[in-house]
Each structure stands twice: as C-alpha cells, then as structure tokens.
Amino acid sequence: MSISHAPPDSSPPDTPDASGFAKGGNGVASSRGDAPESPAAPVPAHDVDLGLEPIRPSSSRRTRVPRWLRRTSGPVLLLLLWQILSATGALTPDVLASPGRIARVAGDLIADGSLPSAMGTSLRRVAAGLVLGAVVGTGLALLSGLFRVGEDLVDASVQMLRTVPFVGLIPLFIIWFGIGEAPKVAIITLGVSFPLYLNVYAGIRGVDSQLIEAGESLGLSRWGLVRHVVLPGALPGAMTGLRYSLGIAWLALVFAEQINADAGIGFLMVQARDFLRTDVIVVCLIVYAFLGLLADFIVRSLERLLLQWRPTFTGR
Amino acid sequence: MATDVHRPVTPKTADPAPGSPARPTPTLAPVHPAPTPASVPHTRAPAAAPASAPHAVHVEGLTRSFDGRPVIDNLRLDVRPGEFVALLGRSGCGKSTLLRILAGLDRDIEGTVLVPRRKAVAFQAPRLMPWKRVWRNVLLGLPGKPERALAERALKEVGLDHRSGAWPKTLSGGEAQRASLARALVREPDLLLLDEPFGALDALTRIKAQRLVDELWQRRGCAVLLVTHDVEEAVLLADRVLVMDEGVIAYETRIDLERPRDITDPRFAELRARLLERLGVDTVAEAA
Numbered sequence: 001m002s003i004s005h006a007p008p009d010s011s012p013p014d015t016p017d018a019s020g021f022a023k024g025g026n027g028v029a030s031s032r033g034d035a036p037e038s039p040a041a042p043v044p045a046h047d048v049d050l051g052l053e054p055i056r057p058s059s060s061r062r063t064r065v066p067r068w069l070r071r072t073s074g075p076v077l078l079l080l081l082w083q084i085l086s087a088t089g090a091l092t093p094d095v096l097a098s099p100g101r102i103a104r105v106a107g108d109l110i111a112d113g114s115l116p117s118a119m120g121t122s123l124r125r126v127a128a129g130l131v132l133g134a135v136v137g138t139g140l141a142l143l144s145g146l147f148r149v150g151e152d153l154v155d156a157s158v159q160m161l162r163t164v165p166f167v168g169l170i171p172l173f174i175i176w177f178g179i180g181e182a183p184k185v186a187i188i189t190l191g192v193s194f195p196l197y198l199n200v201y202a203g204i205r206g207v208d209s210q211l212i213e214a215g216e217s218l219g220l221s222r223w224g225l226v227r228h229v230v231l232p233g234a235l236p237g238a239m240t241g242l243r244y245s246l247g248i249a250w251l252a253l254v255f256a257e258q259i260n261a262d263a264g265i266g267f268l269m270v271q272a273r274d275f276l277r278t279d280v281i282v283v284c285l286i287v288y289a290f291l292g293l294l295a296d297f298i299v300r301s302l303e304r305l306l307l308q309w310r311p312t313f314t315g316r
Numbered sequence: 317m318a319t320d321v322h323r324p325v326t327p328k329t330a331d332p333a334p335g336s337p338a339r340p341t342p343t344l345a346p347v348h349p350a351p352t353p354a355s356v357p358h359t360r361a362p363a364a365a366p367a368s369a370p371h372a373v374h375v376e377g378l379t380r381s382f383d384g385r386p387v388i389d390n391l392r393l394d395v396r397p398g399e400f401v402a403l404l405g406r407s408g409c410g411k412s413t414l415l416r417i418l419a420g421l422d423r424d425i426e427g428t429v430l431v432p433r434r435k436a437v438a439f440q441a442p443r444l445m446p447w448k449r450v451w452r453n454v455l456l457g458l459p460g461k462p463e464r465a466l467a468e469r470a471l472k473e474v475g476l477d478h479r480s481g482a483w484p485k486t487l488s489g490g491e492a493q494r495a496s497l498a499r500a501l502v503r504e505p506d507l508l509l510l511d512e513p514f515g516a517l518d519a520l521t522r523i524k525a526q527r528l529v530d531e532l533w534q535r536r537g538c539a540v541l542l543v544t545h546d547v548e549e550a551v552l553l554a555d556r557v558l559v560m561d562e563g564v565i566a567y568e569t570r571i572d573l574e575r576p577r578d579i580t581d582p583r584f585a586e587l588r589a590r591l592l593e594r595l596g597v598d599t600v601a602e603a604a
Binding site for chain 2: 213215219220224233235308309311
C-alpha cells in the first residue's frame with residue numbers, strides 16, 4: 001500500500017473523469033506514489049495500473065459453520081479419540097477408563113447420593129473459605145489502601161507473608177486446628193485473601209487522581225470521596241482479584257481435602273485411588289472442572305452487572 | 317486523597333435551595349494556607365473580608381512556590397461579582413496553578429485568598445465519574461438528597477437533557493464537556509472557574525461551547541474566571557483580560573466591545589494583536 005506525499009494540488013491532472021473520484025479532492029486516487037509529474041503531461045487512465053483490490057465486507061468472509069458448533073467440535077473430537085483408544089485396548093481401564101464407563105459411573109454415584117453429598121460438603125468449605133478470605137483480604141486492602149497508617153502497618157507484613165506458599169502451611173494448620181473442618185477452611189481462606197488484597201489495594205491506589213480532585217472540587221467529604229470515587233474506581237481491580245481468588249479457592253480445596261478428609265470430593269478421590277478406580281477419579285475431576293466453570297460464570301455475571309459503565313472490547 | 321484542611325473552605329452549610337440567579341454580594345471564605353492547623357475553628361467568620369468594594373475574588377500577596385521556585389510571586393487580583401475575567405499566559409506561567417488555588421485544590425500558599433463559598437470548577441478534561449450516569453455525576457457532592465429533576469434542569473440548560481441517563485464513556489467530547497458544565501452550574505456558583513474547558517474540543521464544537529458559556533454567564537450572572545491560552549477566546553468572552561507572566565498579572569485590559577462580539581471587527585483584531593504581542597508572539601503581518 002503506498003500512501004504518498006504528493007502535493008494535493010497536483011491532483012486534477014491525475015484524476016481523469018473515468019476514475020470515479022471527485023475532482024480536485026485529496027482522495028486516494030490523487031495521492032499516488034511517484035506522481036509529481038508536471039501538469040502539462042497528464043497521464044492517460046489506461047496507463048496507470050494501481051492494482052486495485054476489493055475490500056470485502058466482513059460478513060462475506062464468515063464461514064457457514066455456526067460459532068457454537070466450531071467451539072464444541074474440539075472437545076467432541078477429543079472425546080471421540082479417547083473412546084476409540086479405550087475401545088481398541090490402547091488405553092487400559094487401570095490407566096484411564098473409557099468415556100462411556102465414566103458416564104455410567106457418574107450416573108451411579110449420583111444415584112446412590114455419594115456424589116451430591118460430597119459436592120455439598122466441598123461447596124460449603126469453599127463458600128466458608130471464600131467469605132472469610134474476602135472479608136480478610138478486602139478488609140486489609142481497605143485499611144492499607146485508604147489510610148497511610150494502615151499501609152505502613154499492614155502492607156509490609158502482607159507482602160512478606162504473600163511469598164510463603166500457603167500449601168506449605170498445611171502441616172502447621174493441622175497441628176493448630178486439628179483434622180476437622182477448621183484447617184480446610186483456614187487454608188482456603190489464606191489462599192483467597194492474598195489475591196484479593198493485592199488487587200483491591202492496587203485498585204484503590206490506581207484511582208485516577210484527577211477524579212479525586214474533581215470530587216474534592218465538588219465538595220465531597222472524605223467519606224464521600226471514598227464512597228463515590230475511590231471504591232467504584234477500585235471495583236474493576238476487585239473483580240480481577242475475585243476471579244483469581246476463586247481459582248485459588250478450588251486449588252486450595254483439592255489440597256485440603258486430600259489430607260485427612262472423611263467427606264467431600266477430595267475424599268472421594270483419595271478413596272478411589274486406594275481402589276485403583278480411575279473412573280471415579282475422572283468423575284471427580286470433571287466435577288471440579290464444572291464447579292470452576294460455574295464460579296467463573298458467576299464472576300462474569302457480577303462483572304457485567306457492576307462494571308456496565310465500562311465499555312469493553314468483546315473480540316471480533 | 318482528601319486533605320483534611322479542605323473542610324474550612326467549603327463547609328456544608330451552603331443552602332441547597334436553588335435560589336434566584338441574581339443574588340447579592342457573595343460571602344467570601346478565606347482559603348487558608350496549608351501550614352495553618354486545621355483544628356483552629358476559624359471557619360465561620362471571614363475576618364479578613366474586605367469592607368470596601370464587593371468582590372467575588374480577592375487575592376493579595378499570594379505566593380506559591382514549587383521547590384523554592386516561586387511560580388506565583390506576590391500576586392494581586394480582584395474580580396467583581398458577575399465579572400467575566402479571562403486569564404491568559406504562556407504555558408507554565410502559573411495560570412492553572414492560580415485557578416487551582418482559587419478552587420481550594422492547592423493550599424501550599426502564602427498570602428490572602430478570598431473566594432465565595434459557592435464556587436465550581438470545570439476542568440479541561442470533563443472528569444466525570446465513569447461509574448455514575450450523567451445525572452448522578454451532575455448531582456455528585458450536592459448536600460442532602462437532591463432529585464433527578466434538578467440535574468435534568470441543569471442538563472437542559474446545556475442542551476444535554478436527552479443524555480441524562482447515559483454512561484459518561486458513551487458521550488462525545490463536546491457532550492462530556494457540557495455535562496461537566498452542568499455539574500458546575502447546578503451548584504449555583506457565585507464564582508465559576510474554567511480551566512481551559514474548550515482546549516480538548518474540536519474547532520466546531522469549541523465555537524458552540526464558547527457560545528454556550530457566554531449565554532450561561534449572561535443568564536446566571538456569576539463571576540467567571542476563564543484560564544485559557546487562546547487569545548481569540550479570551551477577547552470573545554471576557555470583560556477583562558489578564559496576562560500572567562513571571563508569577564504576577566503583568567498586563568490587563570478591558571474589552572468594551574458590545575456582545576455578541578464579532579471576530580471580524582477591526583477593534584477585535586487590534587485587541588487580539590495587542591494581547592498576542594504581550595504574550596511574546598509577533599503579529600505584525602496579522603494585525604496589518
């Protein structure tokens with residue numbers, strides 16, 4: 001593509017009537033690359049081959065296959081491959097059970113009530129840990145984000161603790177809290193607090209100072225500034241933090257439930273491992289995946305609701 | 317973050333009732349320099365209020381330094397109630413700093429600064445809260461629980477009532493700037509501070525916005541301080557044009573042309589040339 005620097009006033013001789021462009025304008029036709037010819041020698045139209053190419057509207061480029069079909073075809077193919085490998089005996093059941101068998105086992109587990117009750121237990125743990133972690137994480141973030149004293153007191157300690165891998169604290173938590181629900185909820189709480197703290201804190205500190213000044217000039221009190229300017233401005237950061245937190249909550253749940261659990265999905269998995277039941281393990285993994293998807297969906301809906309003022313790029 | 321010392325300047329005592337546009341001498345509140353401890357309860361009585369001629373702004377001996385370098389140096393400025401004053405100056409001459417001081421946003425000052433309690437600012441960027449719909453932005457910071465109708469009246473005045481429920485990020489530049497003006501006007505200010513409010517607008521929108529400000533000022537009758545670098549704009553709108561240089565008002569001139577003003581008027585061109593010359597721009601060719 002050549003965008004030239006030819007002077008616009010050289011255009012009239014360059015644009016014969018046949019070109020279809022308005023005369024005398026500095027349109028595309030007039031701005032040719034090597035065009036500072038003298039007006040005395042106009043170039044005939046048929047001598048100039050610009051090699052025009054059409055710009056197709058995006059609608060004509062779309063394939064006939066609908067989007068949802070394209071998106072589902074990948075996983076379906078994978079599933080098909082898995083079934084074929086299992087049917088031909090390339091994948092033995094003690095390595096990985098076939099999809100058909102997994103579906104049957106899932107049906108059985110739901111029918112005898114063991115899967116729903118395990119899910120209930122696990123969901124309760126995640127919910128408790130998430131709520132506690134959200135309270136601690138956002139509470140500390142508000143403290144250090146809004147007050148300089150809070151920052152001095154809180155931030156350094158949190159940044160220091162953040163670097164300790166929370167999973168490594170499990171043995172300590174078992175000694176402190178025993179083997180009941182408390183250590184499991186505590187580990188999820190710990191895992192959830194940090195990403196929320198970091199993102200809410202960054203969100204608060206990242207609020208446009210021009211808006212704060214505008215709020216001040218409108219006569220907002222300190223609390224009014226926090227309520228109308230700082231907190232709404234920190235909301236996008238908080239949502240990002242929430243999303244991270246949910247991911248970590250599931251991770252922490254898996255860790256917590258594989259140690260000393262007597263109920264929950266993790267317990268189901270540990271039990272299945274002892275009996276070499278790969279089918280049950282896979283069912284549990286699928287349940288984890290679906291719960292994760294559900295959580296993500298909830299955050300997305302929340303974002304759509306709370307951040308509707310933000311025009312976002314949704315892809316093409 | 318909010319400065320605690322901000323409170324003495326805009327106490328919430330301002331009555332929310334939308335009074336008549338024509339109002340008597342505004343009560344001036346001193347802008348206290350930052351070193352003054354905020355605990356001293358000197359809010360109520362503006363002790364240093366001048367007894368003589370009424371003022372909308374009274375500044376005397378104002379100095380503001382950045383790192384020991386005075387940007388405003390012993391400045392003196394008076395603005396009468398209802399007067400439209402334009403403040404010109406080269407970039408970095410301290411004109412925006414002066415406006416920020418008058419708005420109460422910059423308090424590291426020495427000297428006397430008296431401004432009305434009811435004042436409003438429109439910045440160069442509209443600075444609307446993107447998470448509040450337009451009408452909520454307009455009402456932001458008003459005392460009590462103002463009704464949406466109040467915002468809609470102000471928006472109607474700037475011709476934006478049809479976008480009252482829109483999100484600020486969906487407004488065009490001109491619309492956002494008008495919303496910002498409505499937000500300033502709804503406060504019924506005695507002093508309206510405009511910090512290059514048309515600077516970011518395209519040429520056509522700017523002309524419309526200038527006309528709008530002219531109209532609003534004539535209707536409201538509040539004092540206006542317009543900070544700008546556009547000489548034409550200053551001559552078009554102001555009663556009095558000040559040129560700031562070296563931290564003081566270096567030059568001032570009245571503009572006695574009748575309104576609405578015509579930029580093709582030779583007197584207009586002459587004033588413009590004189591001001592440009594003051595600003596260090598050679599305009600011999602243009603003035604001729």
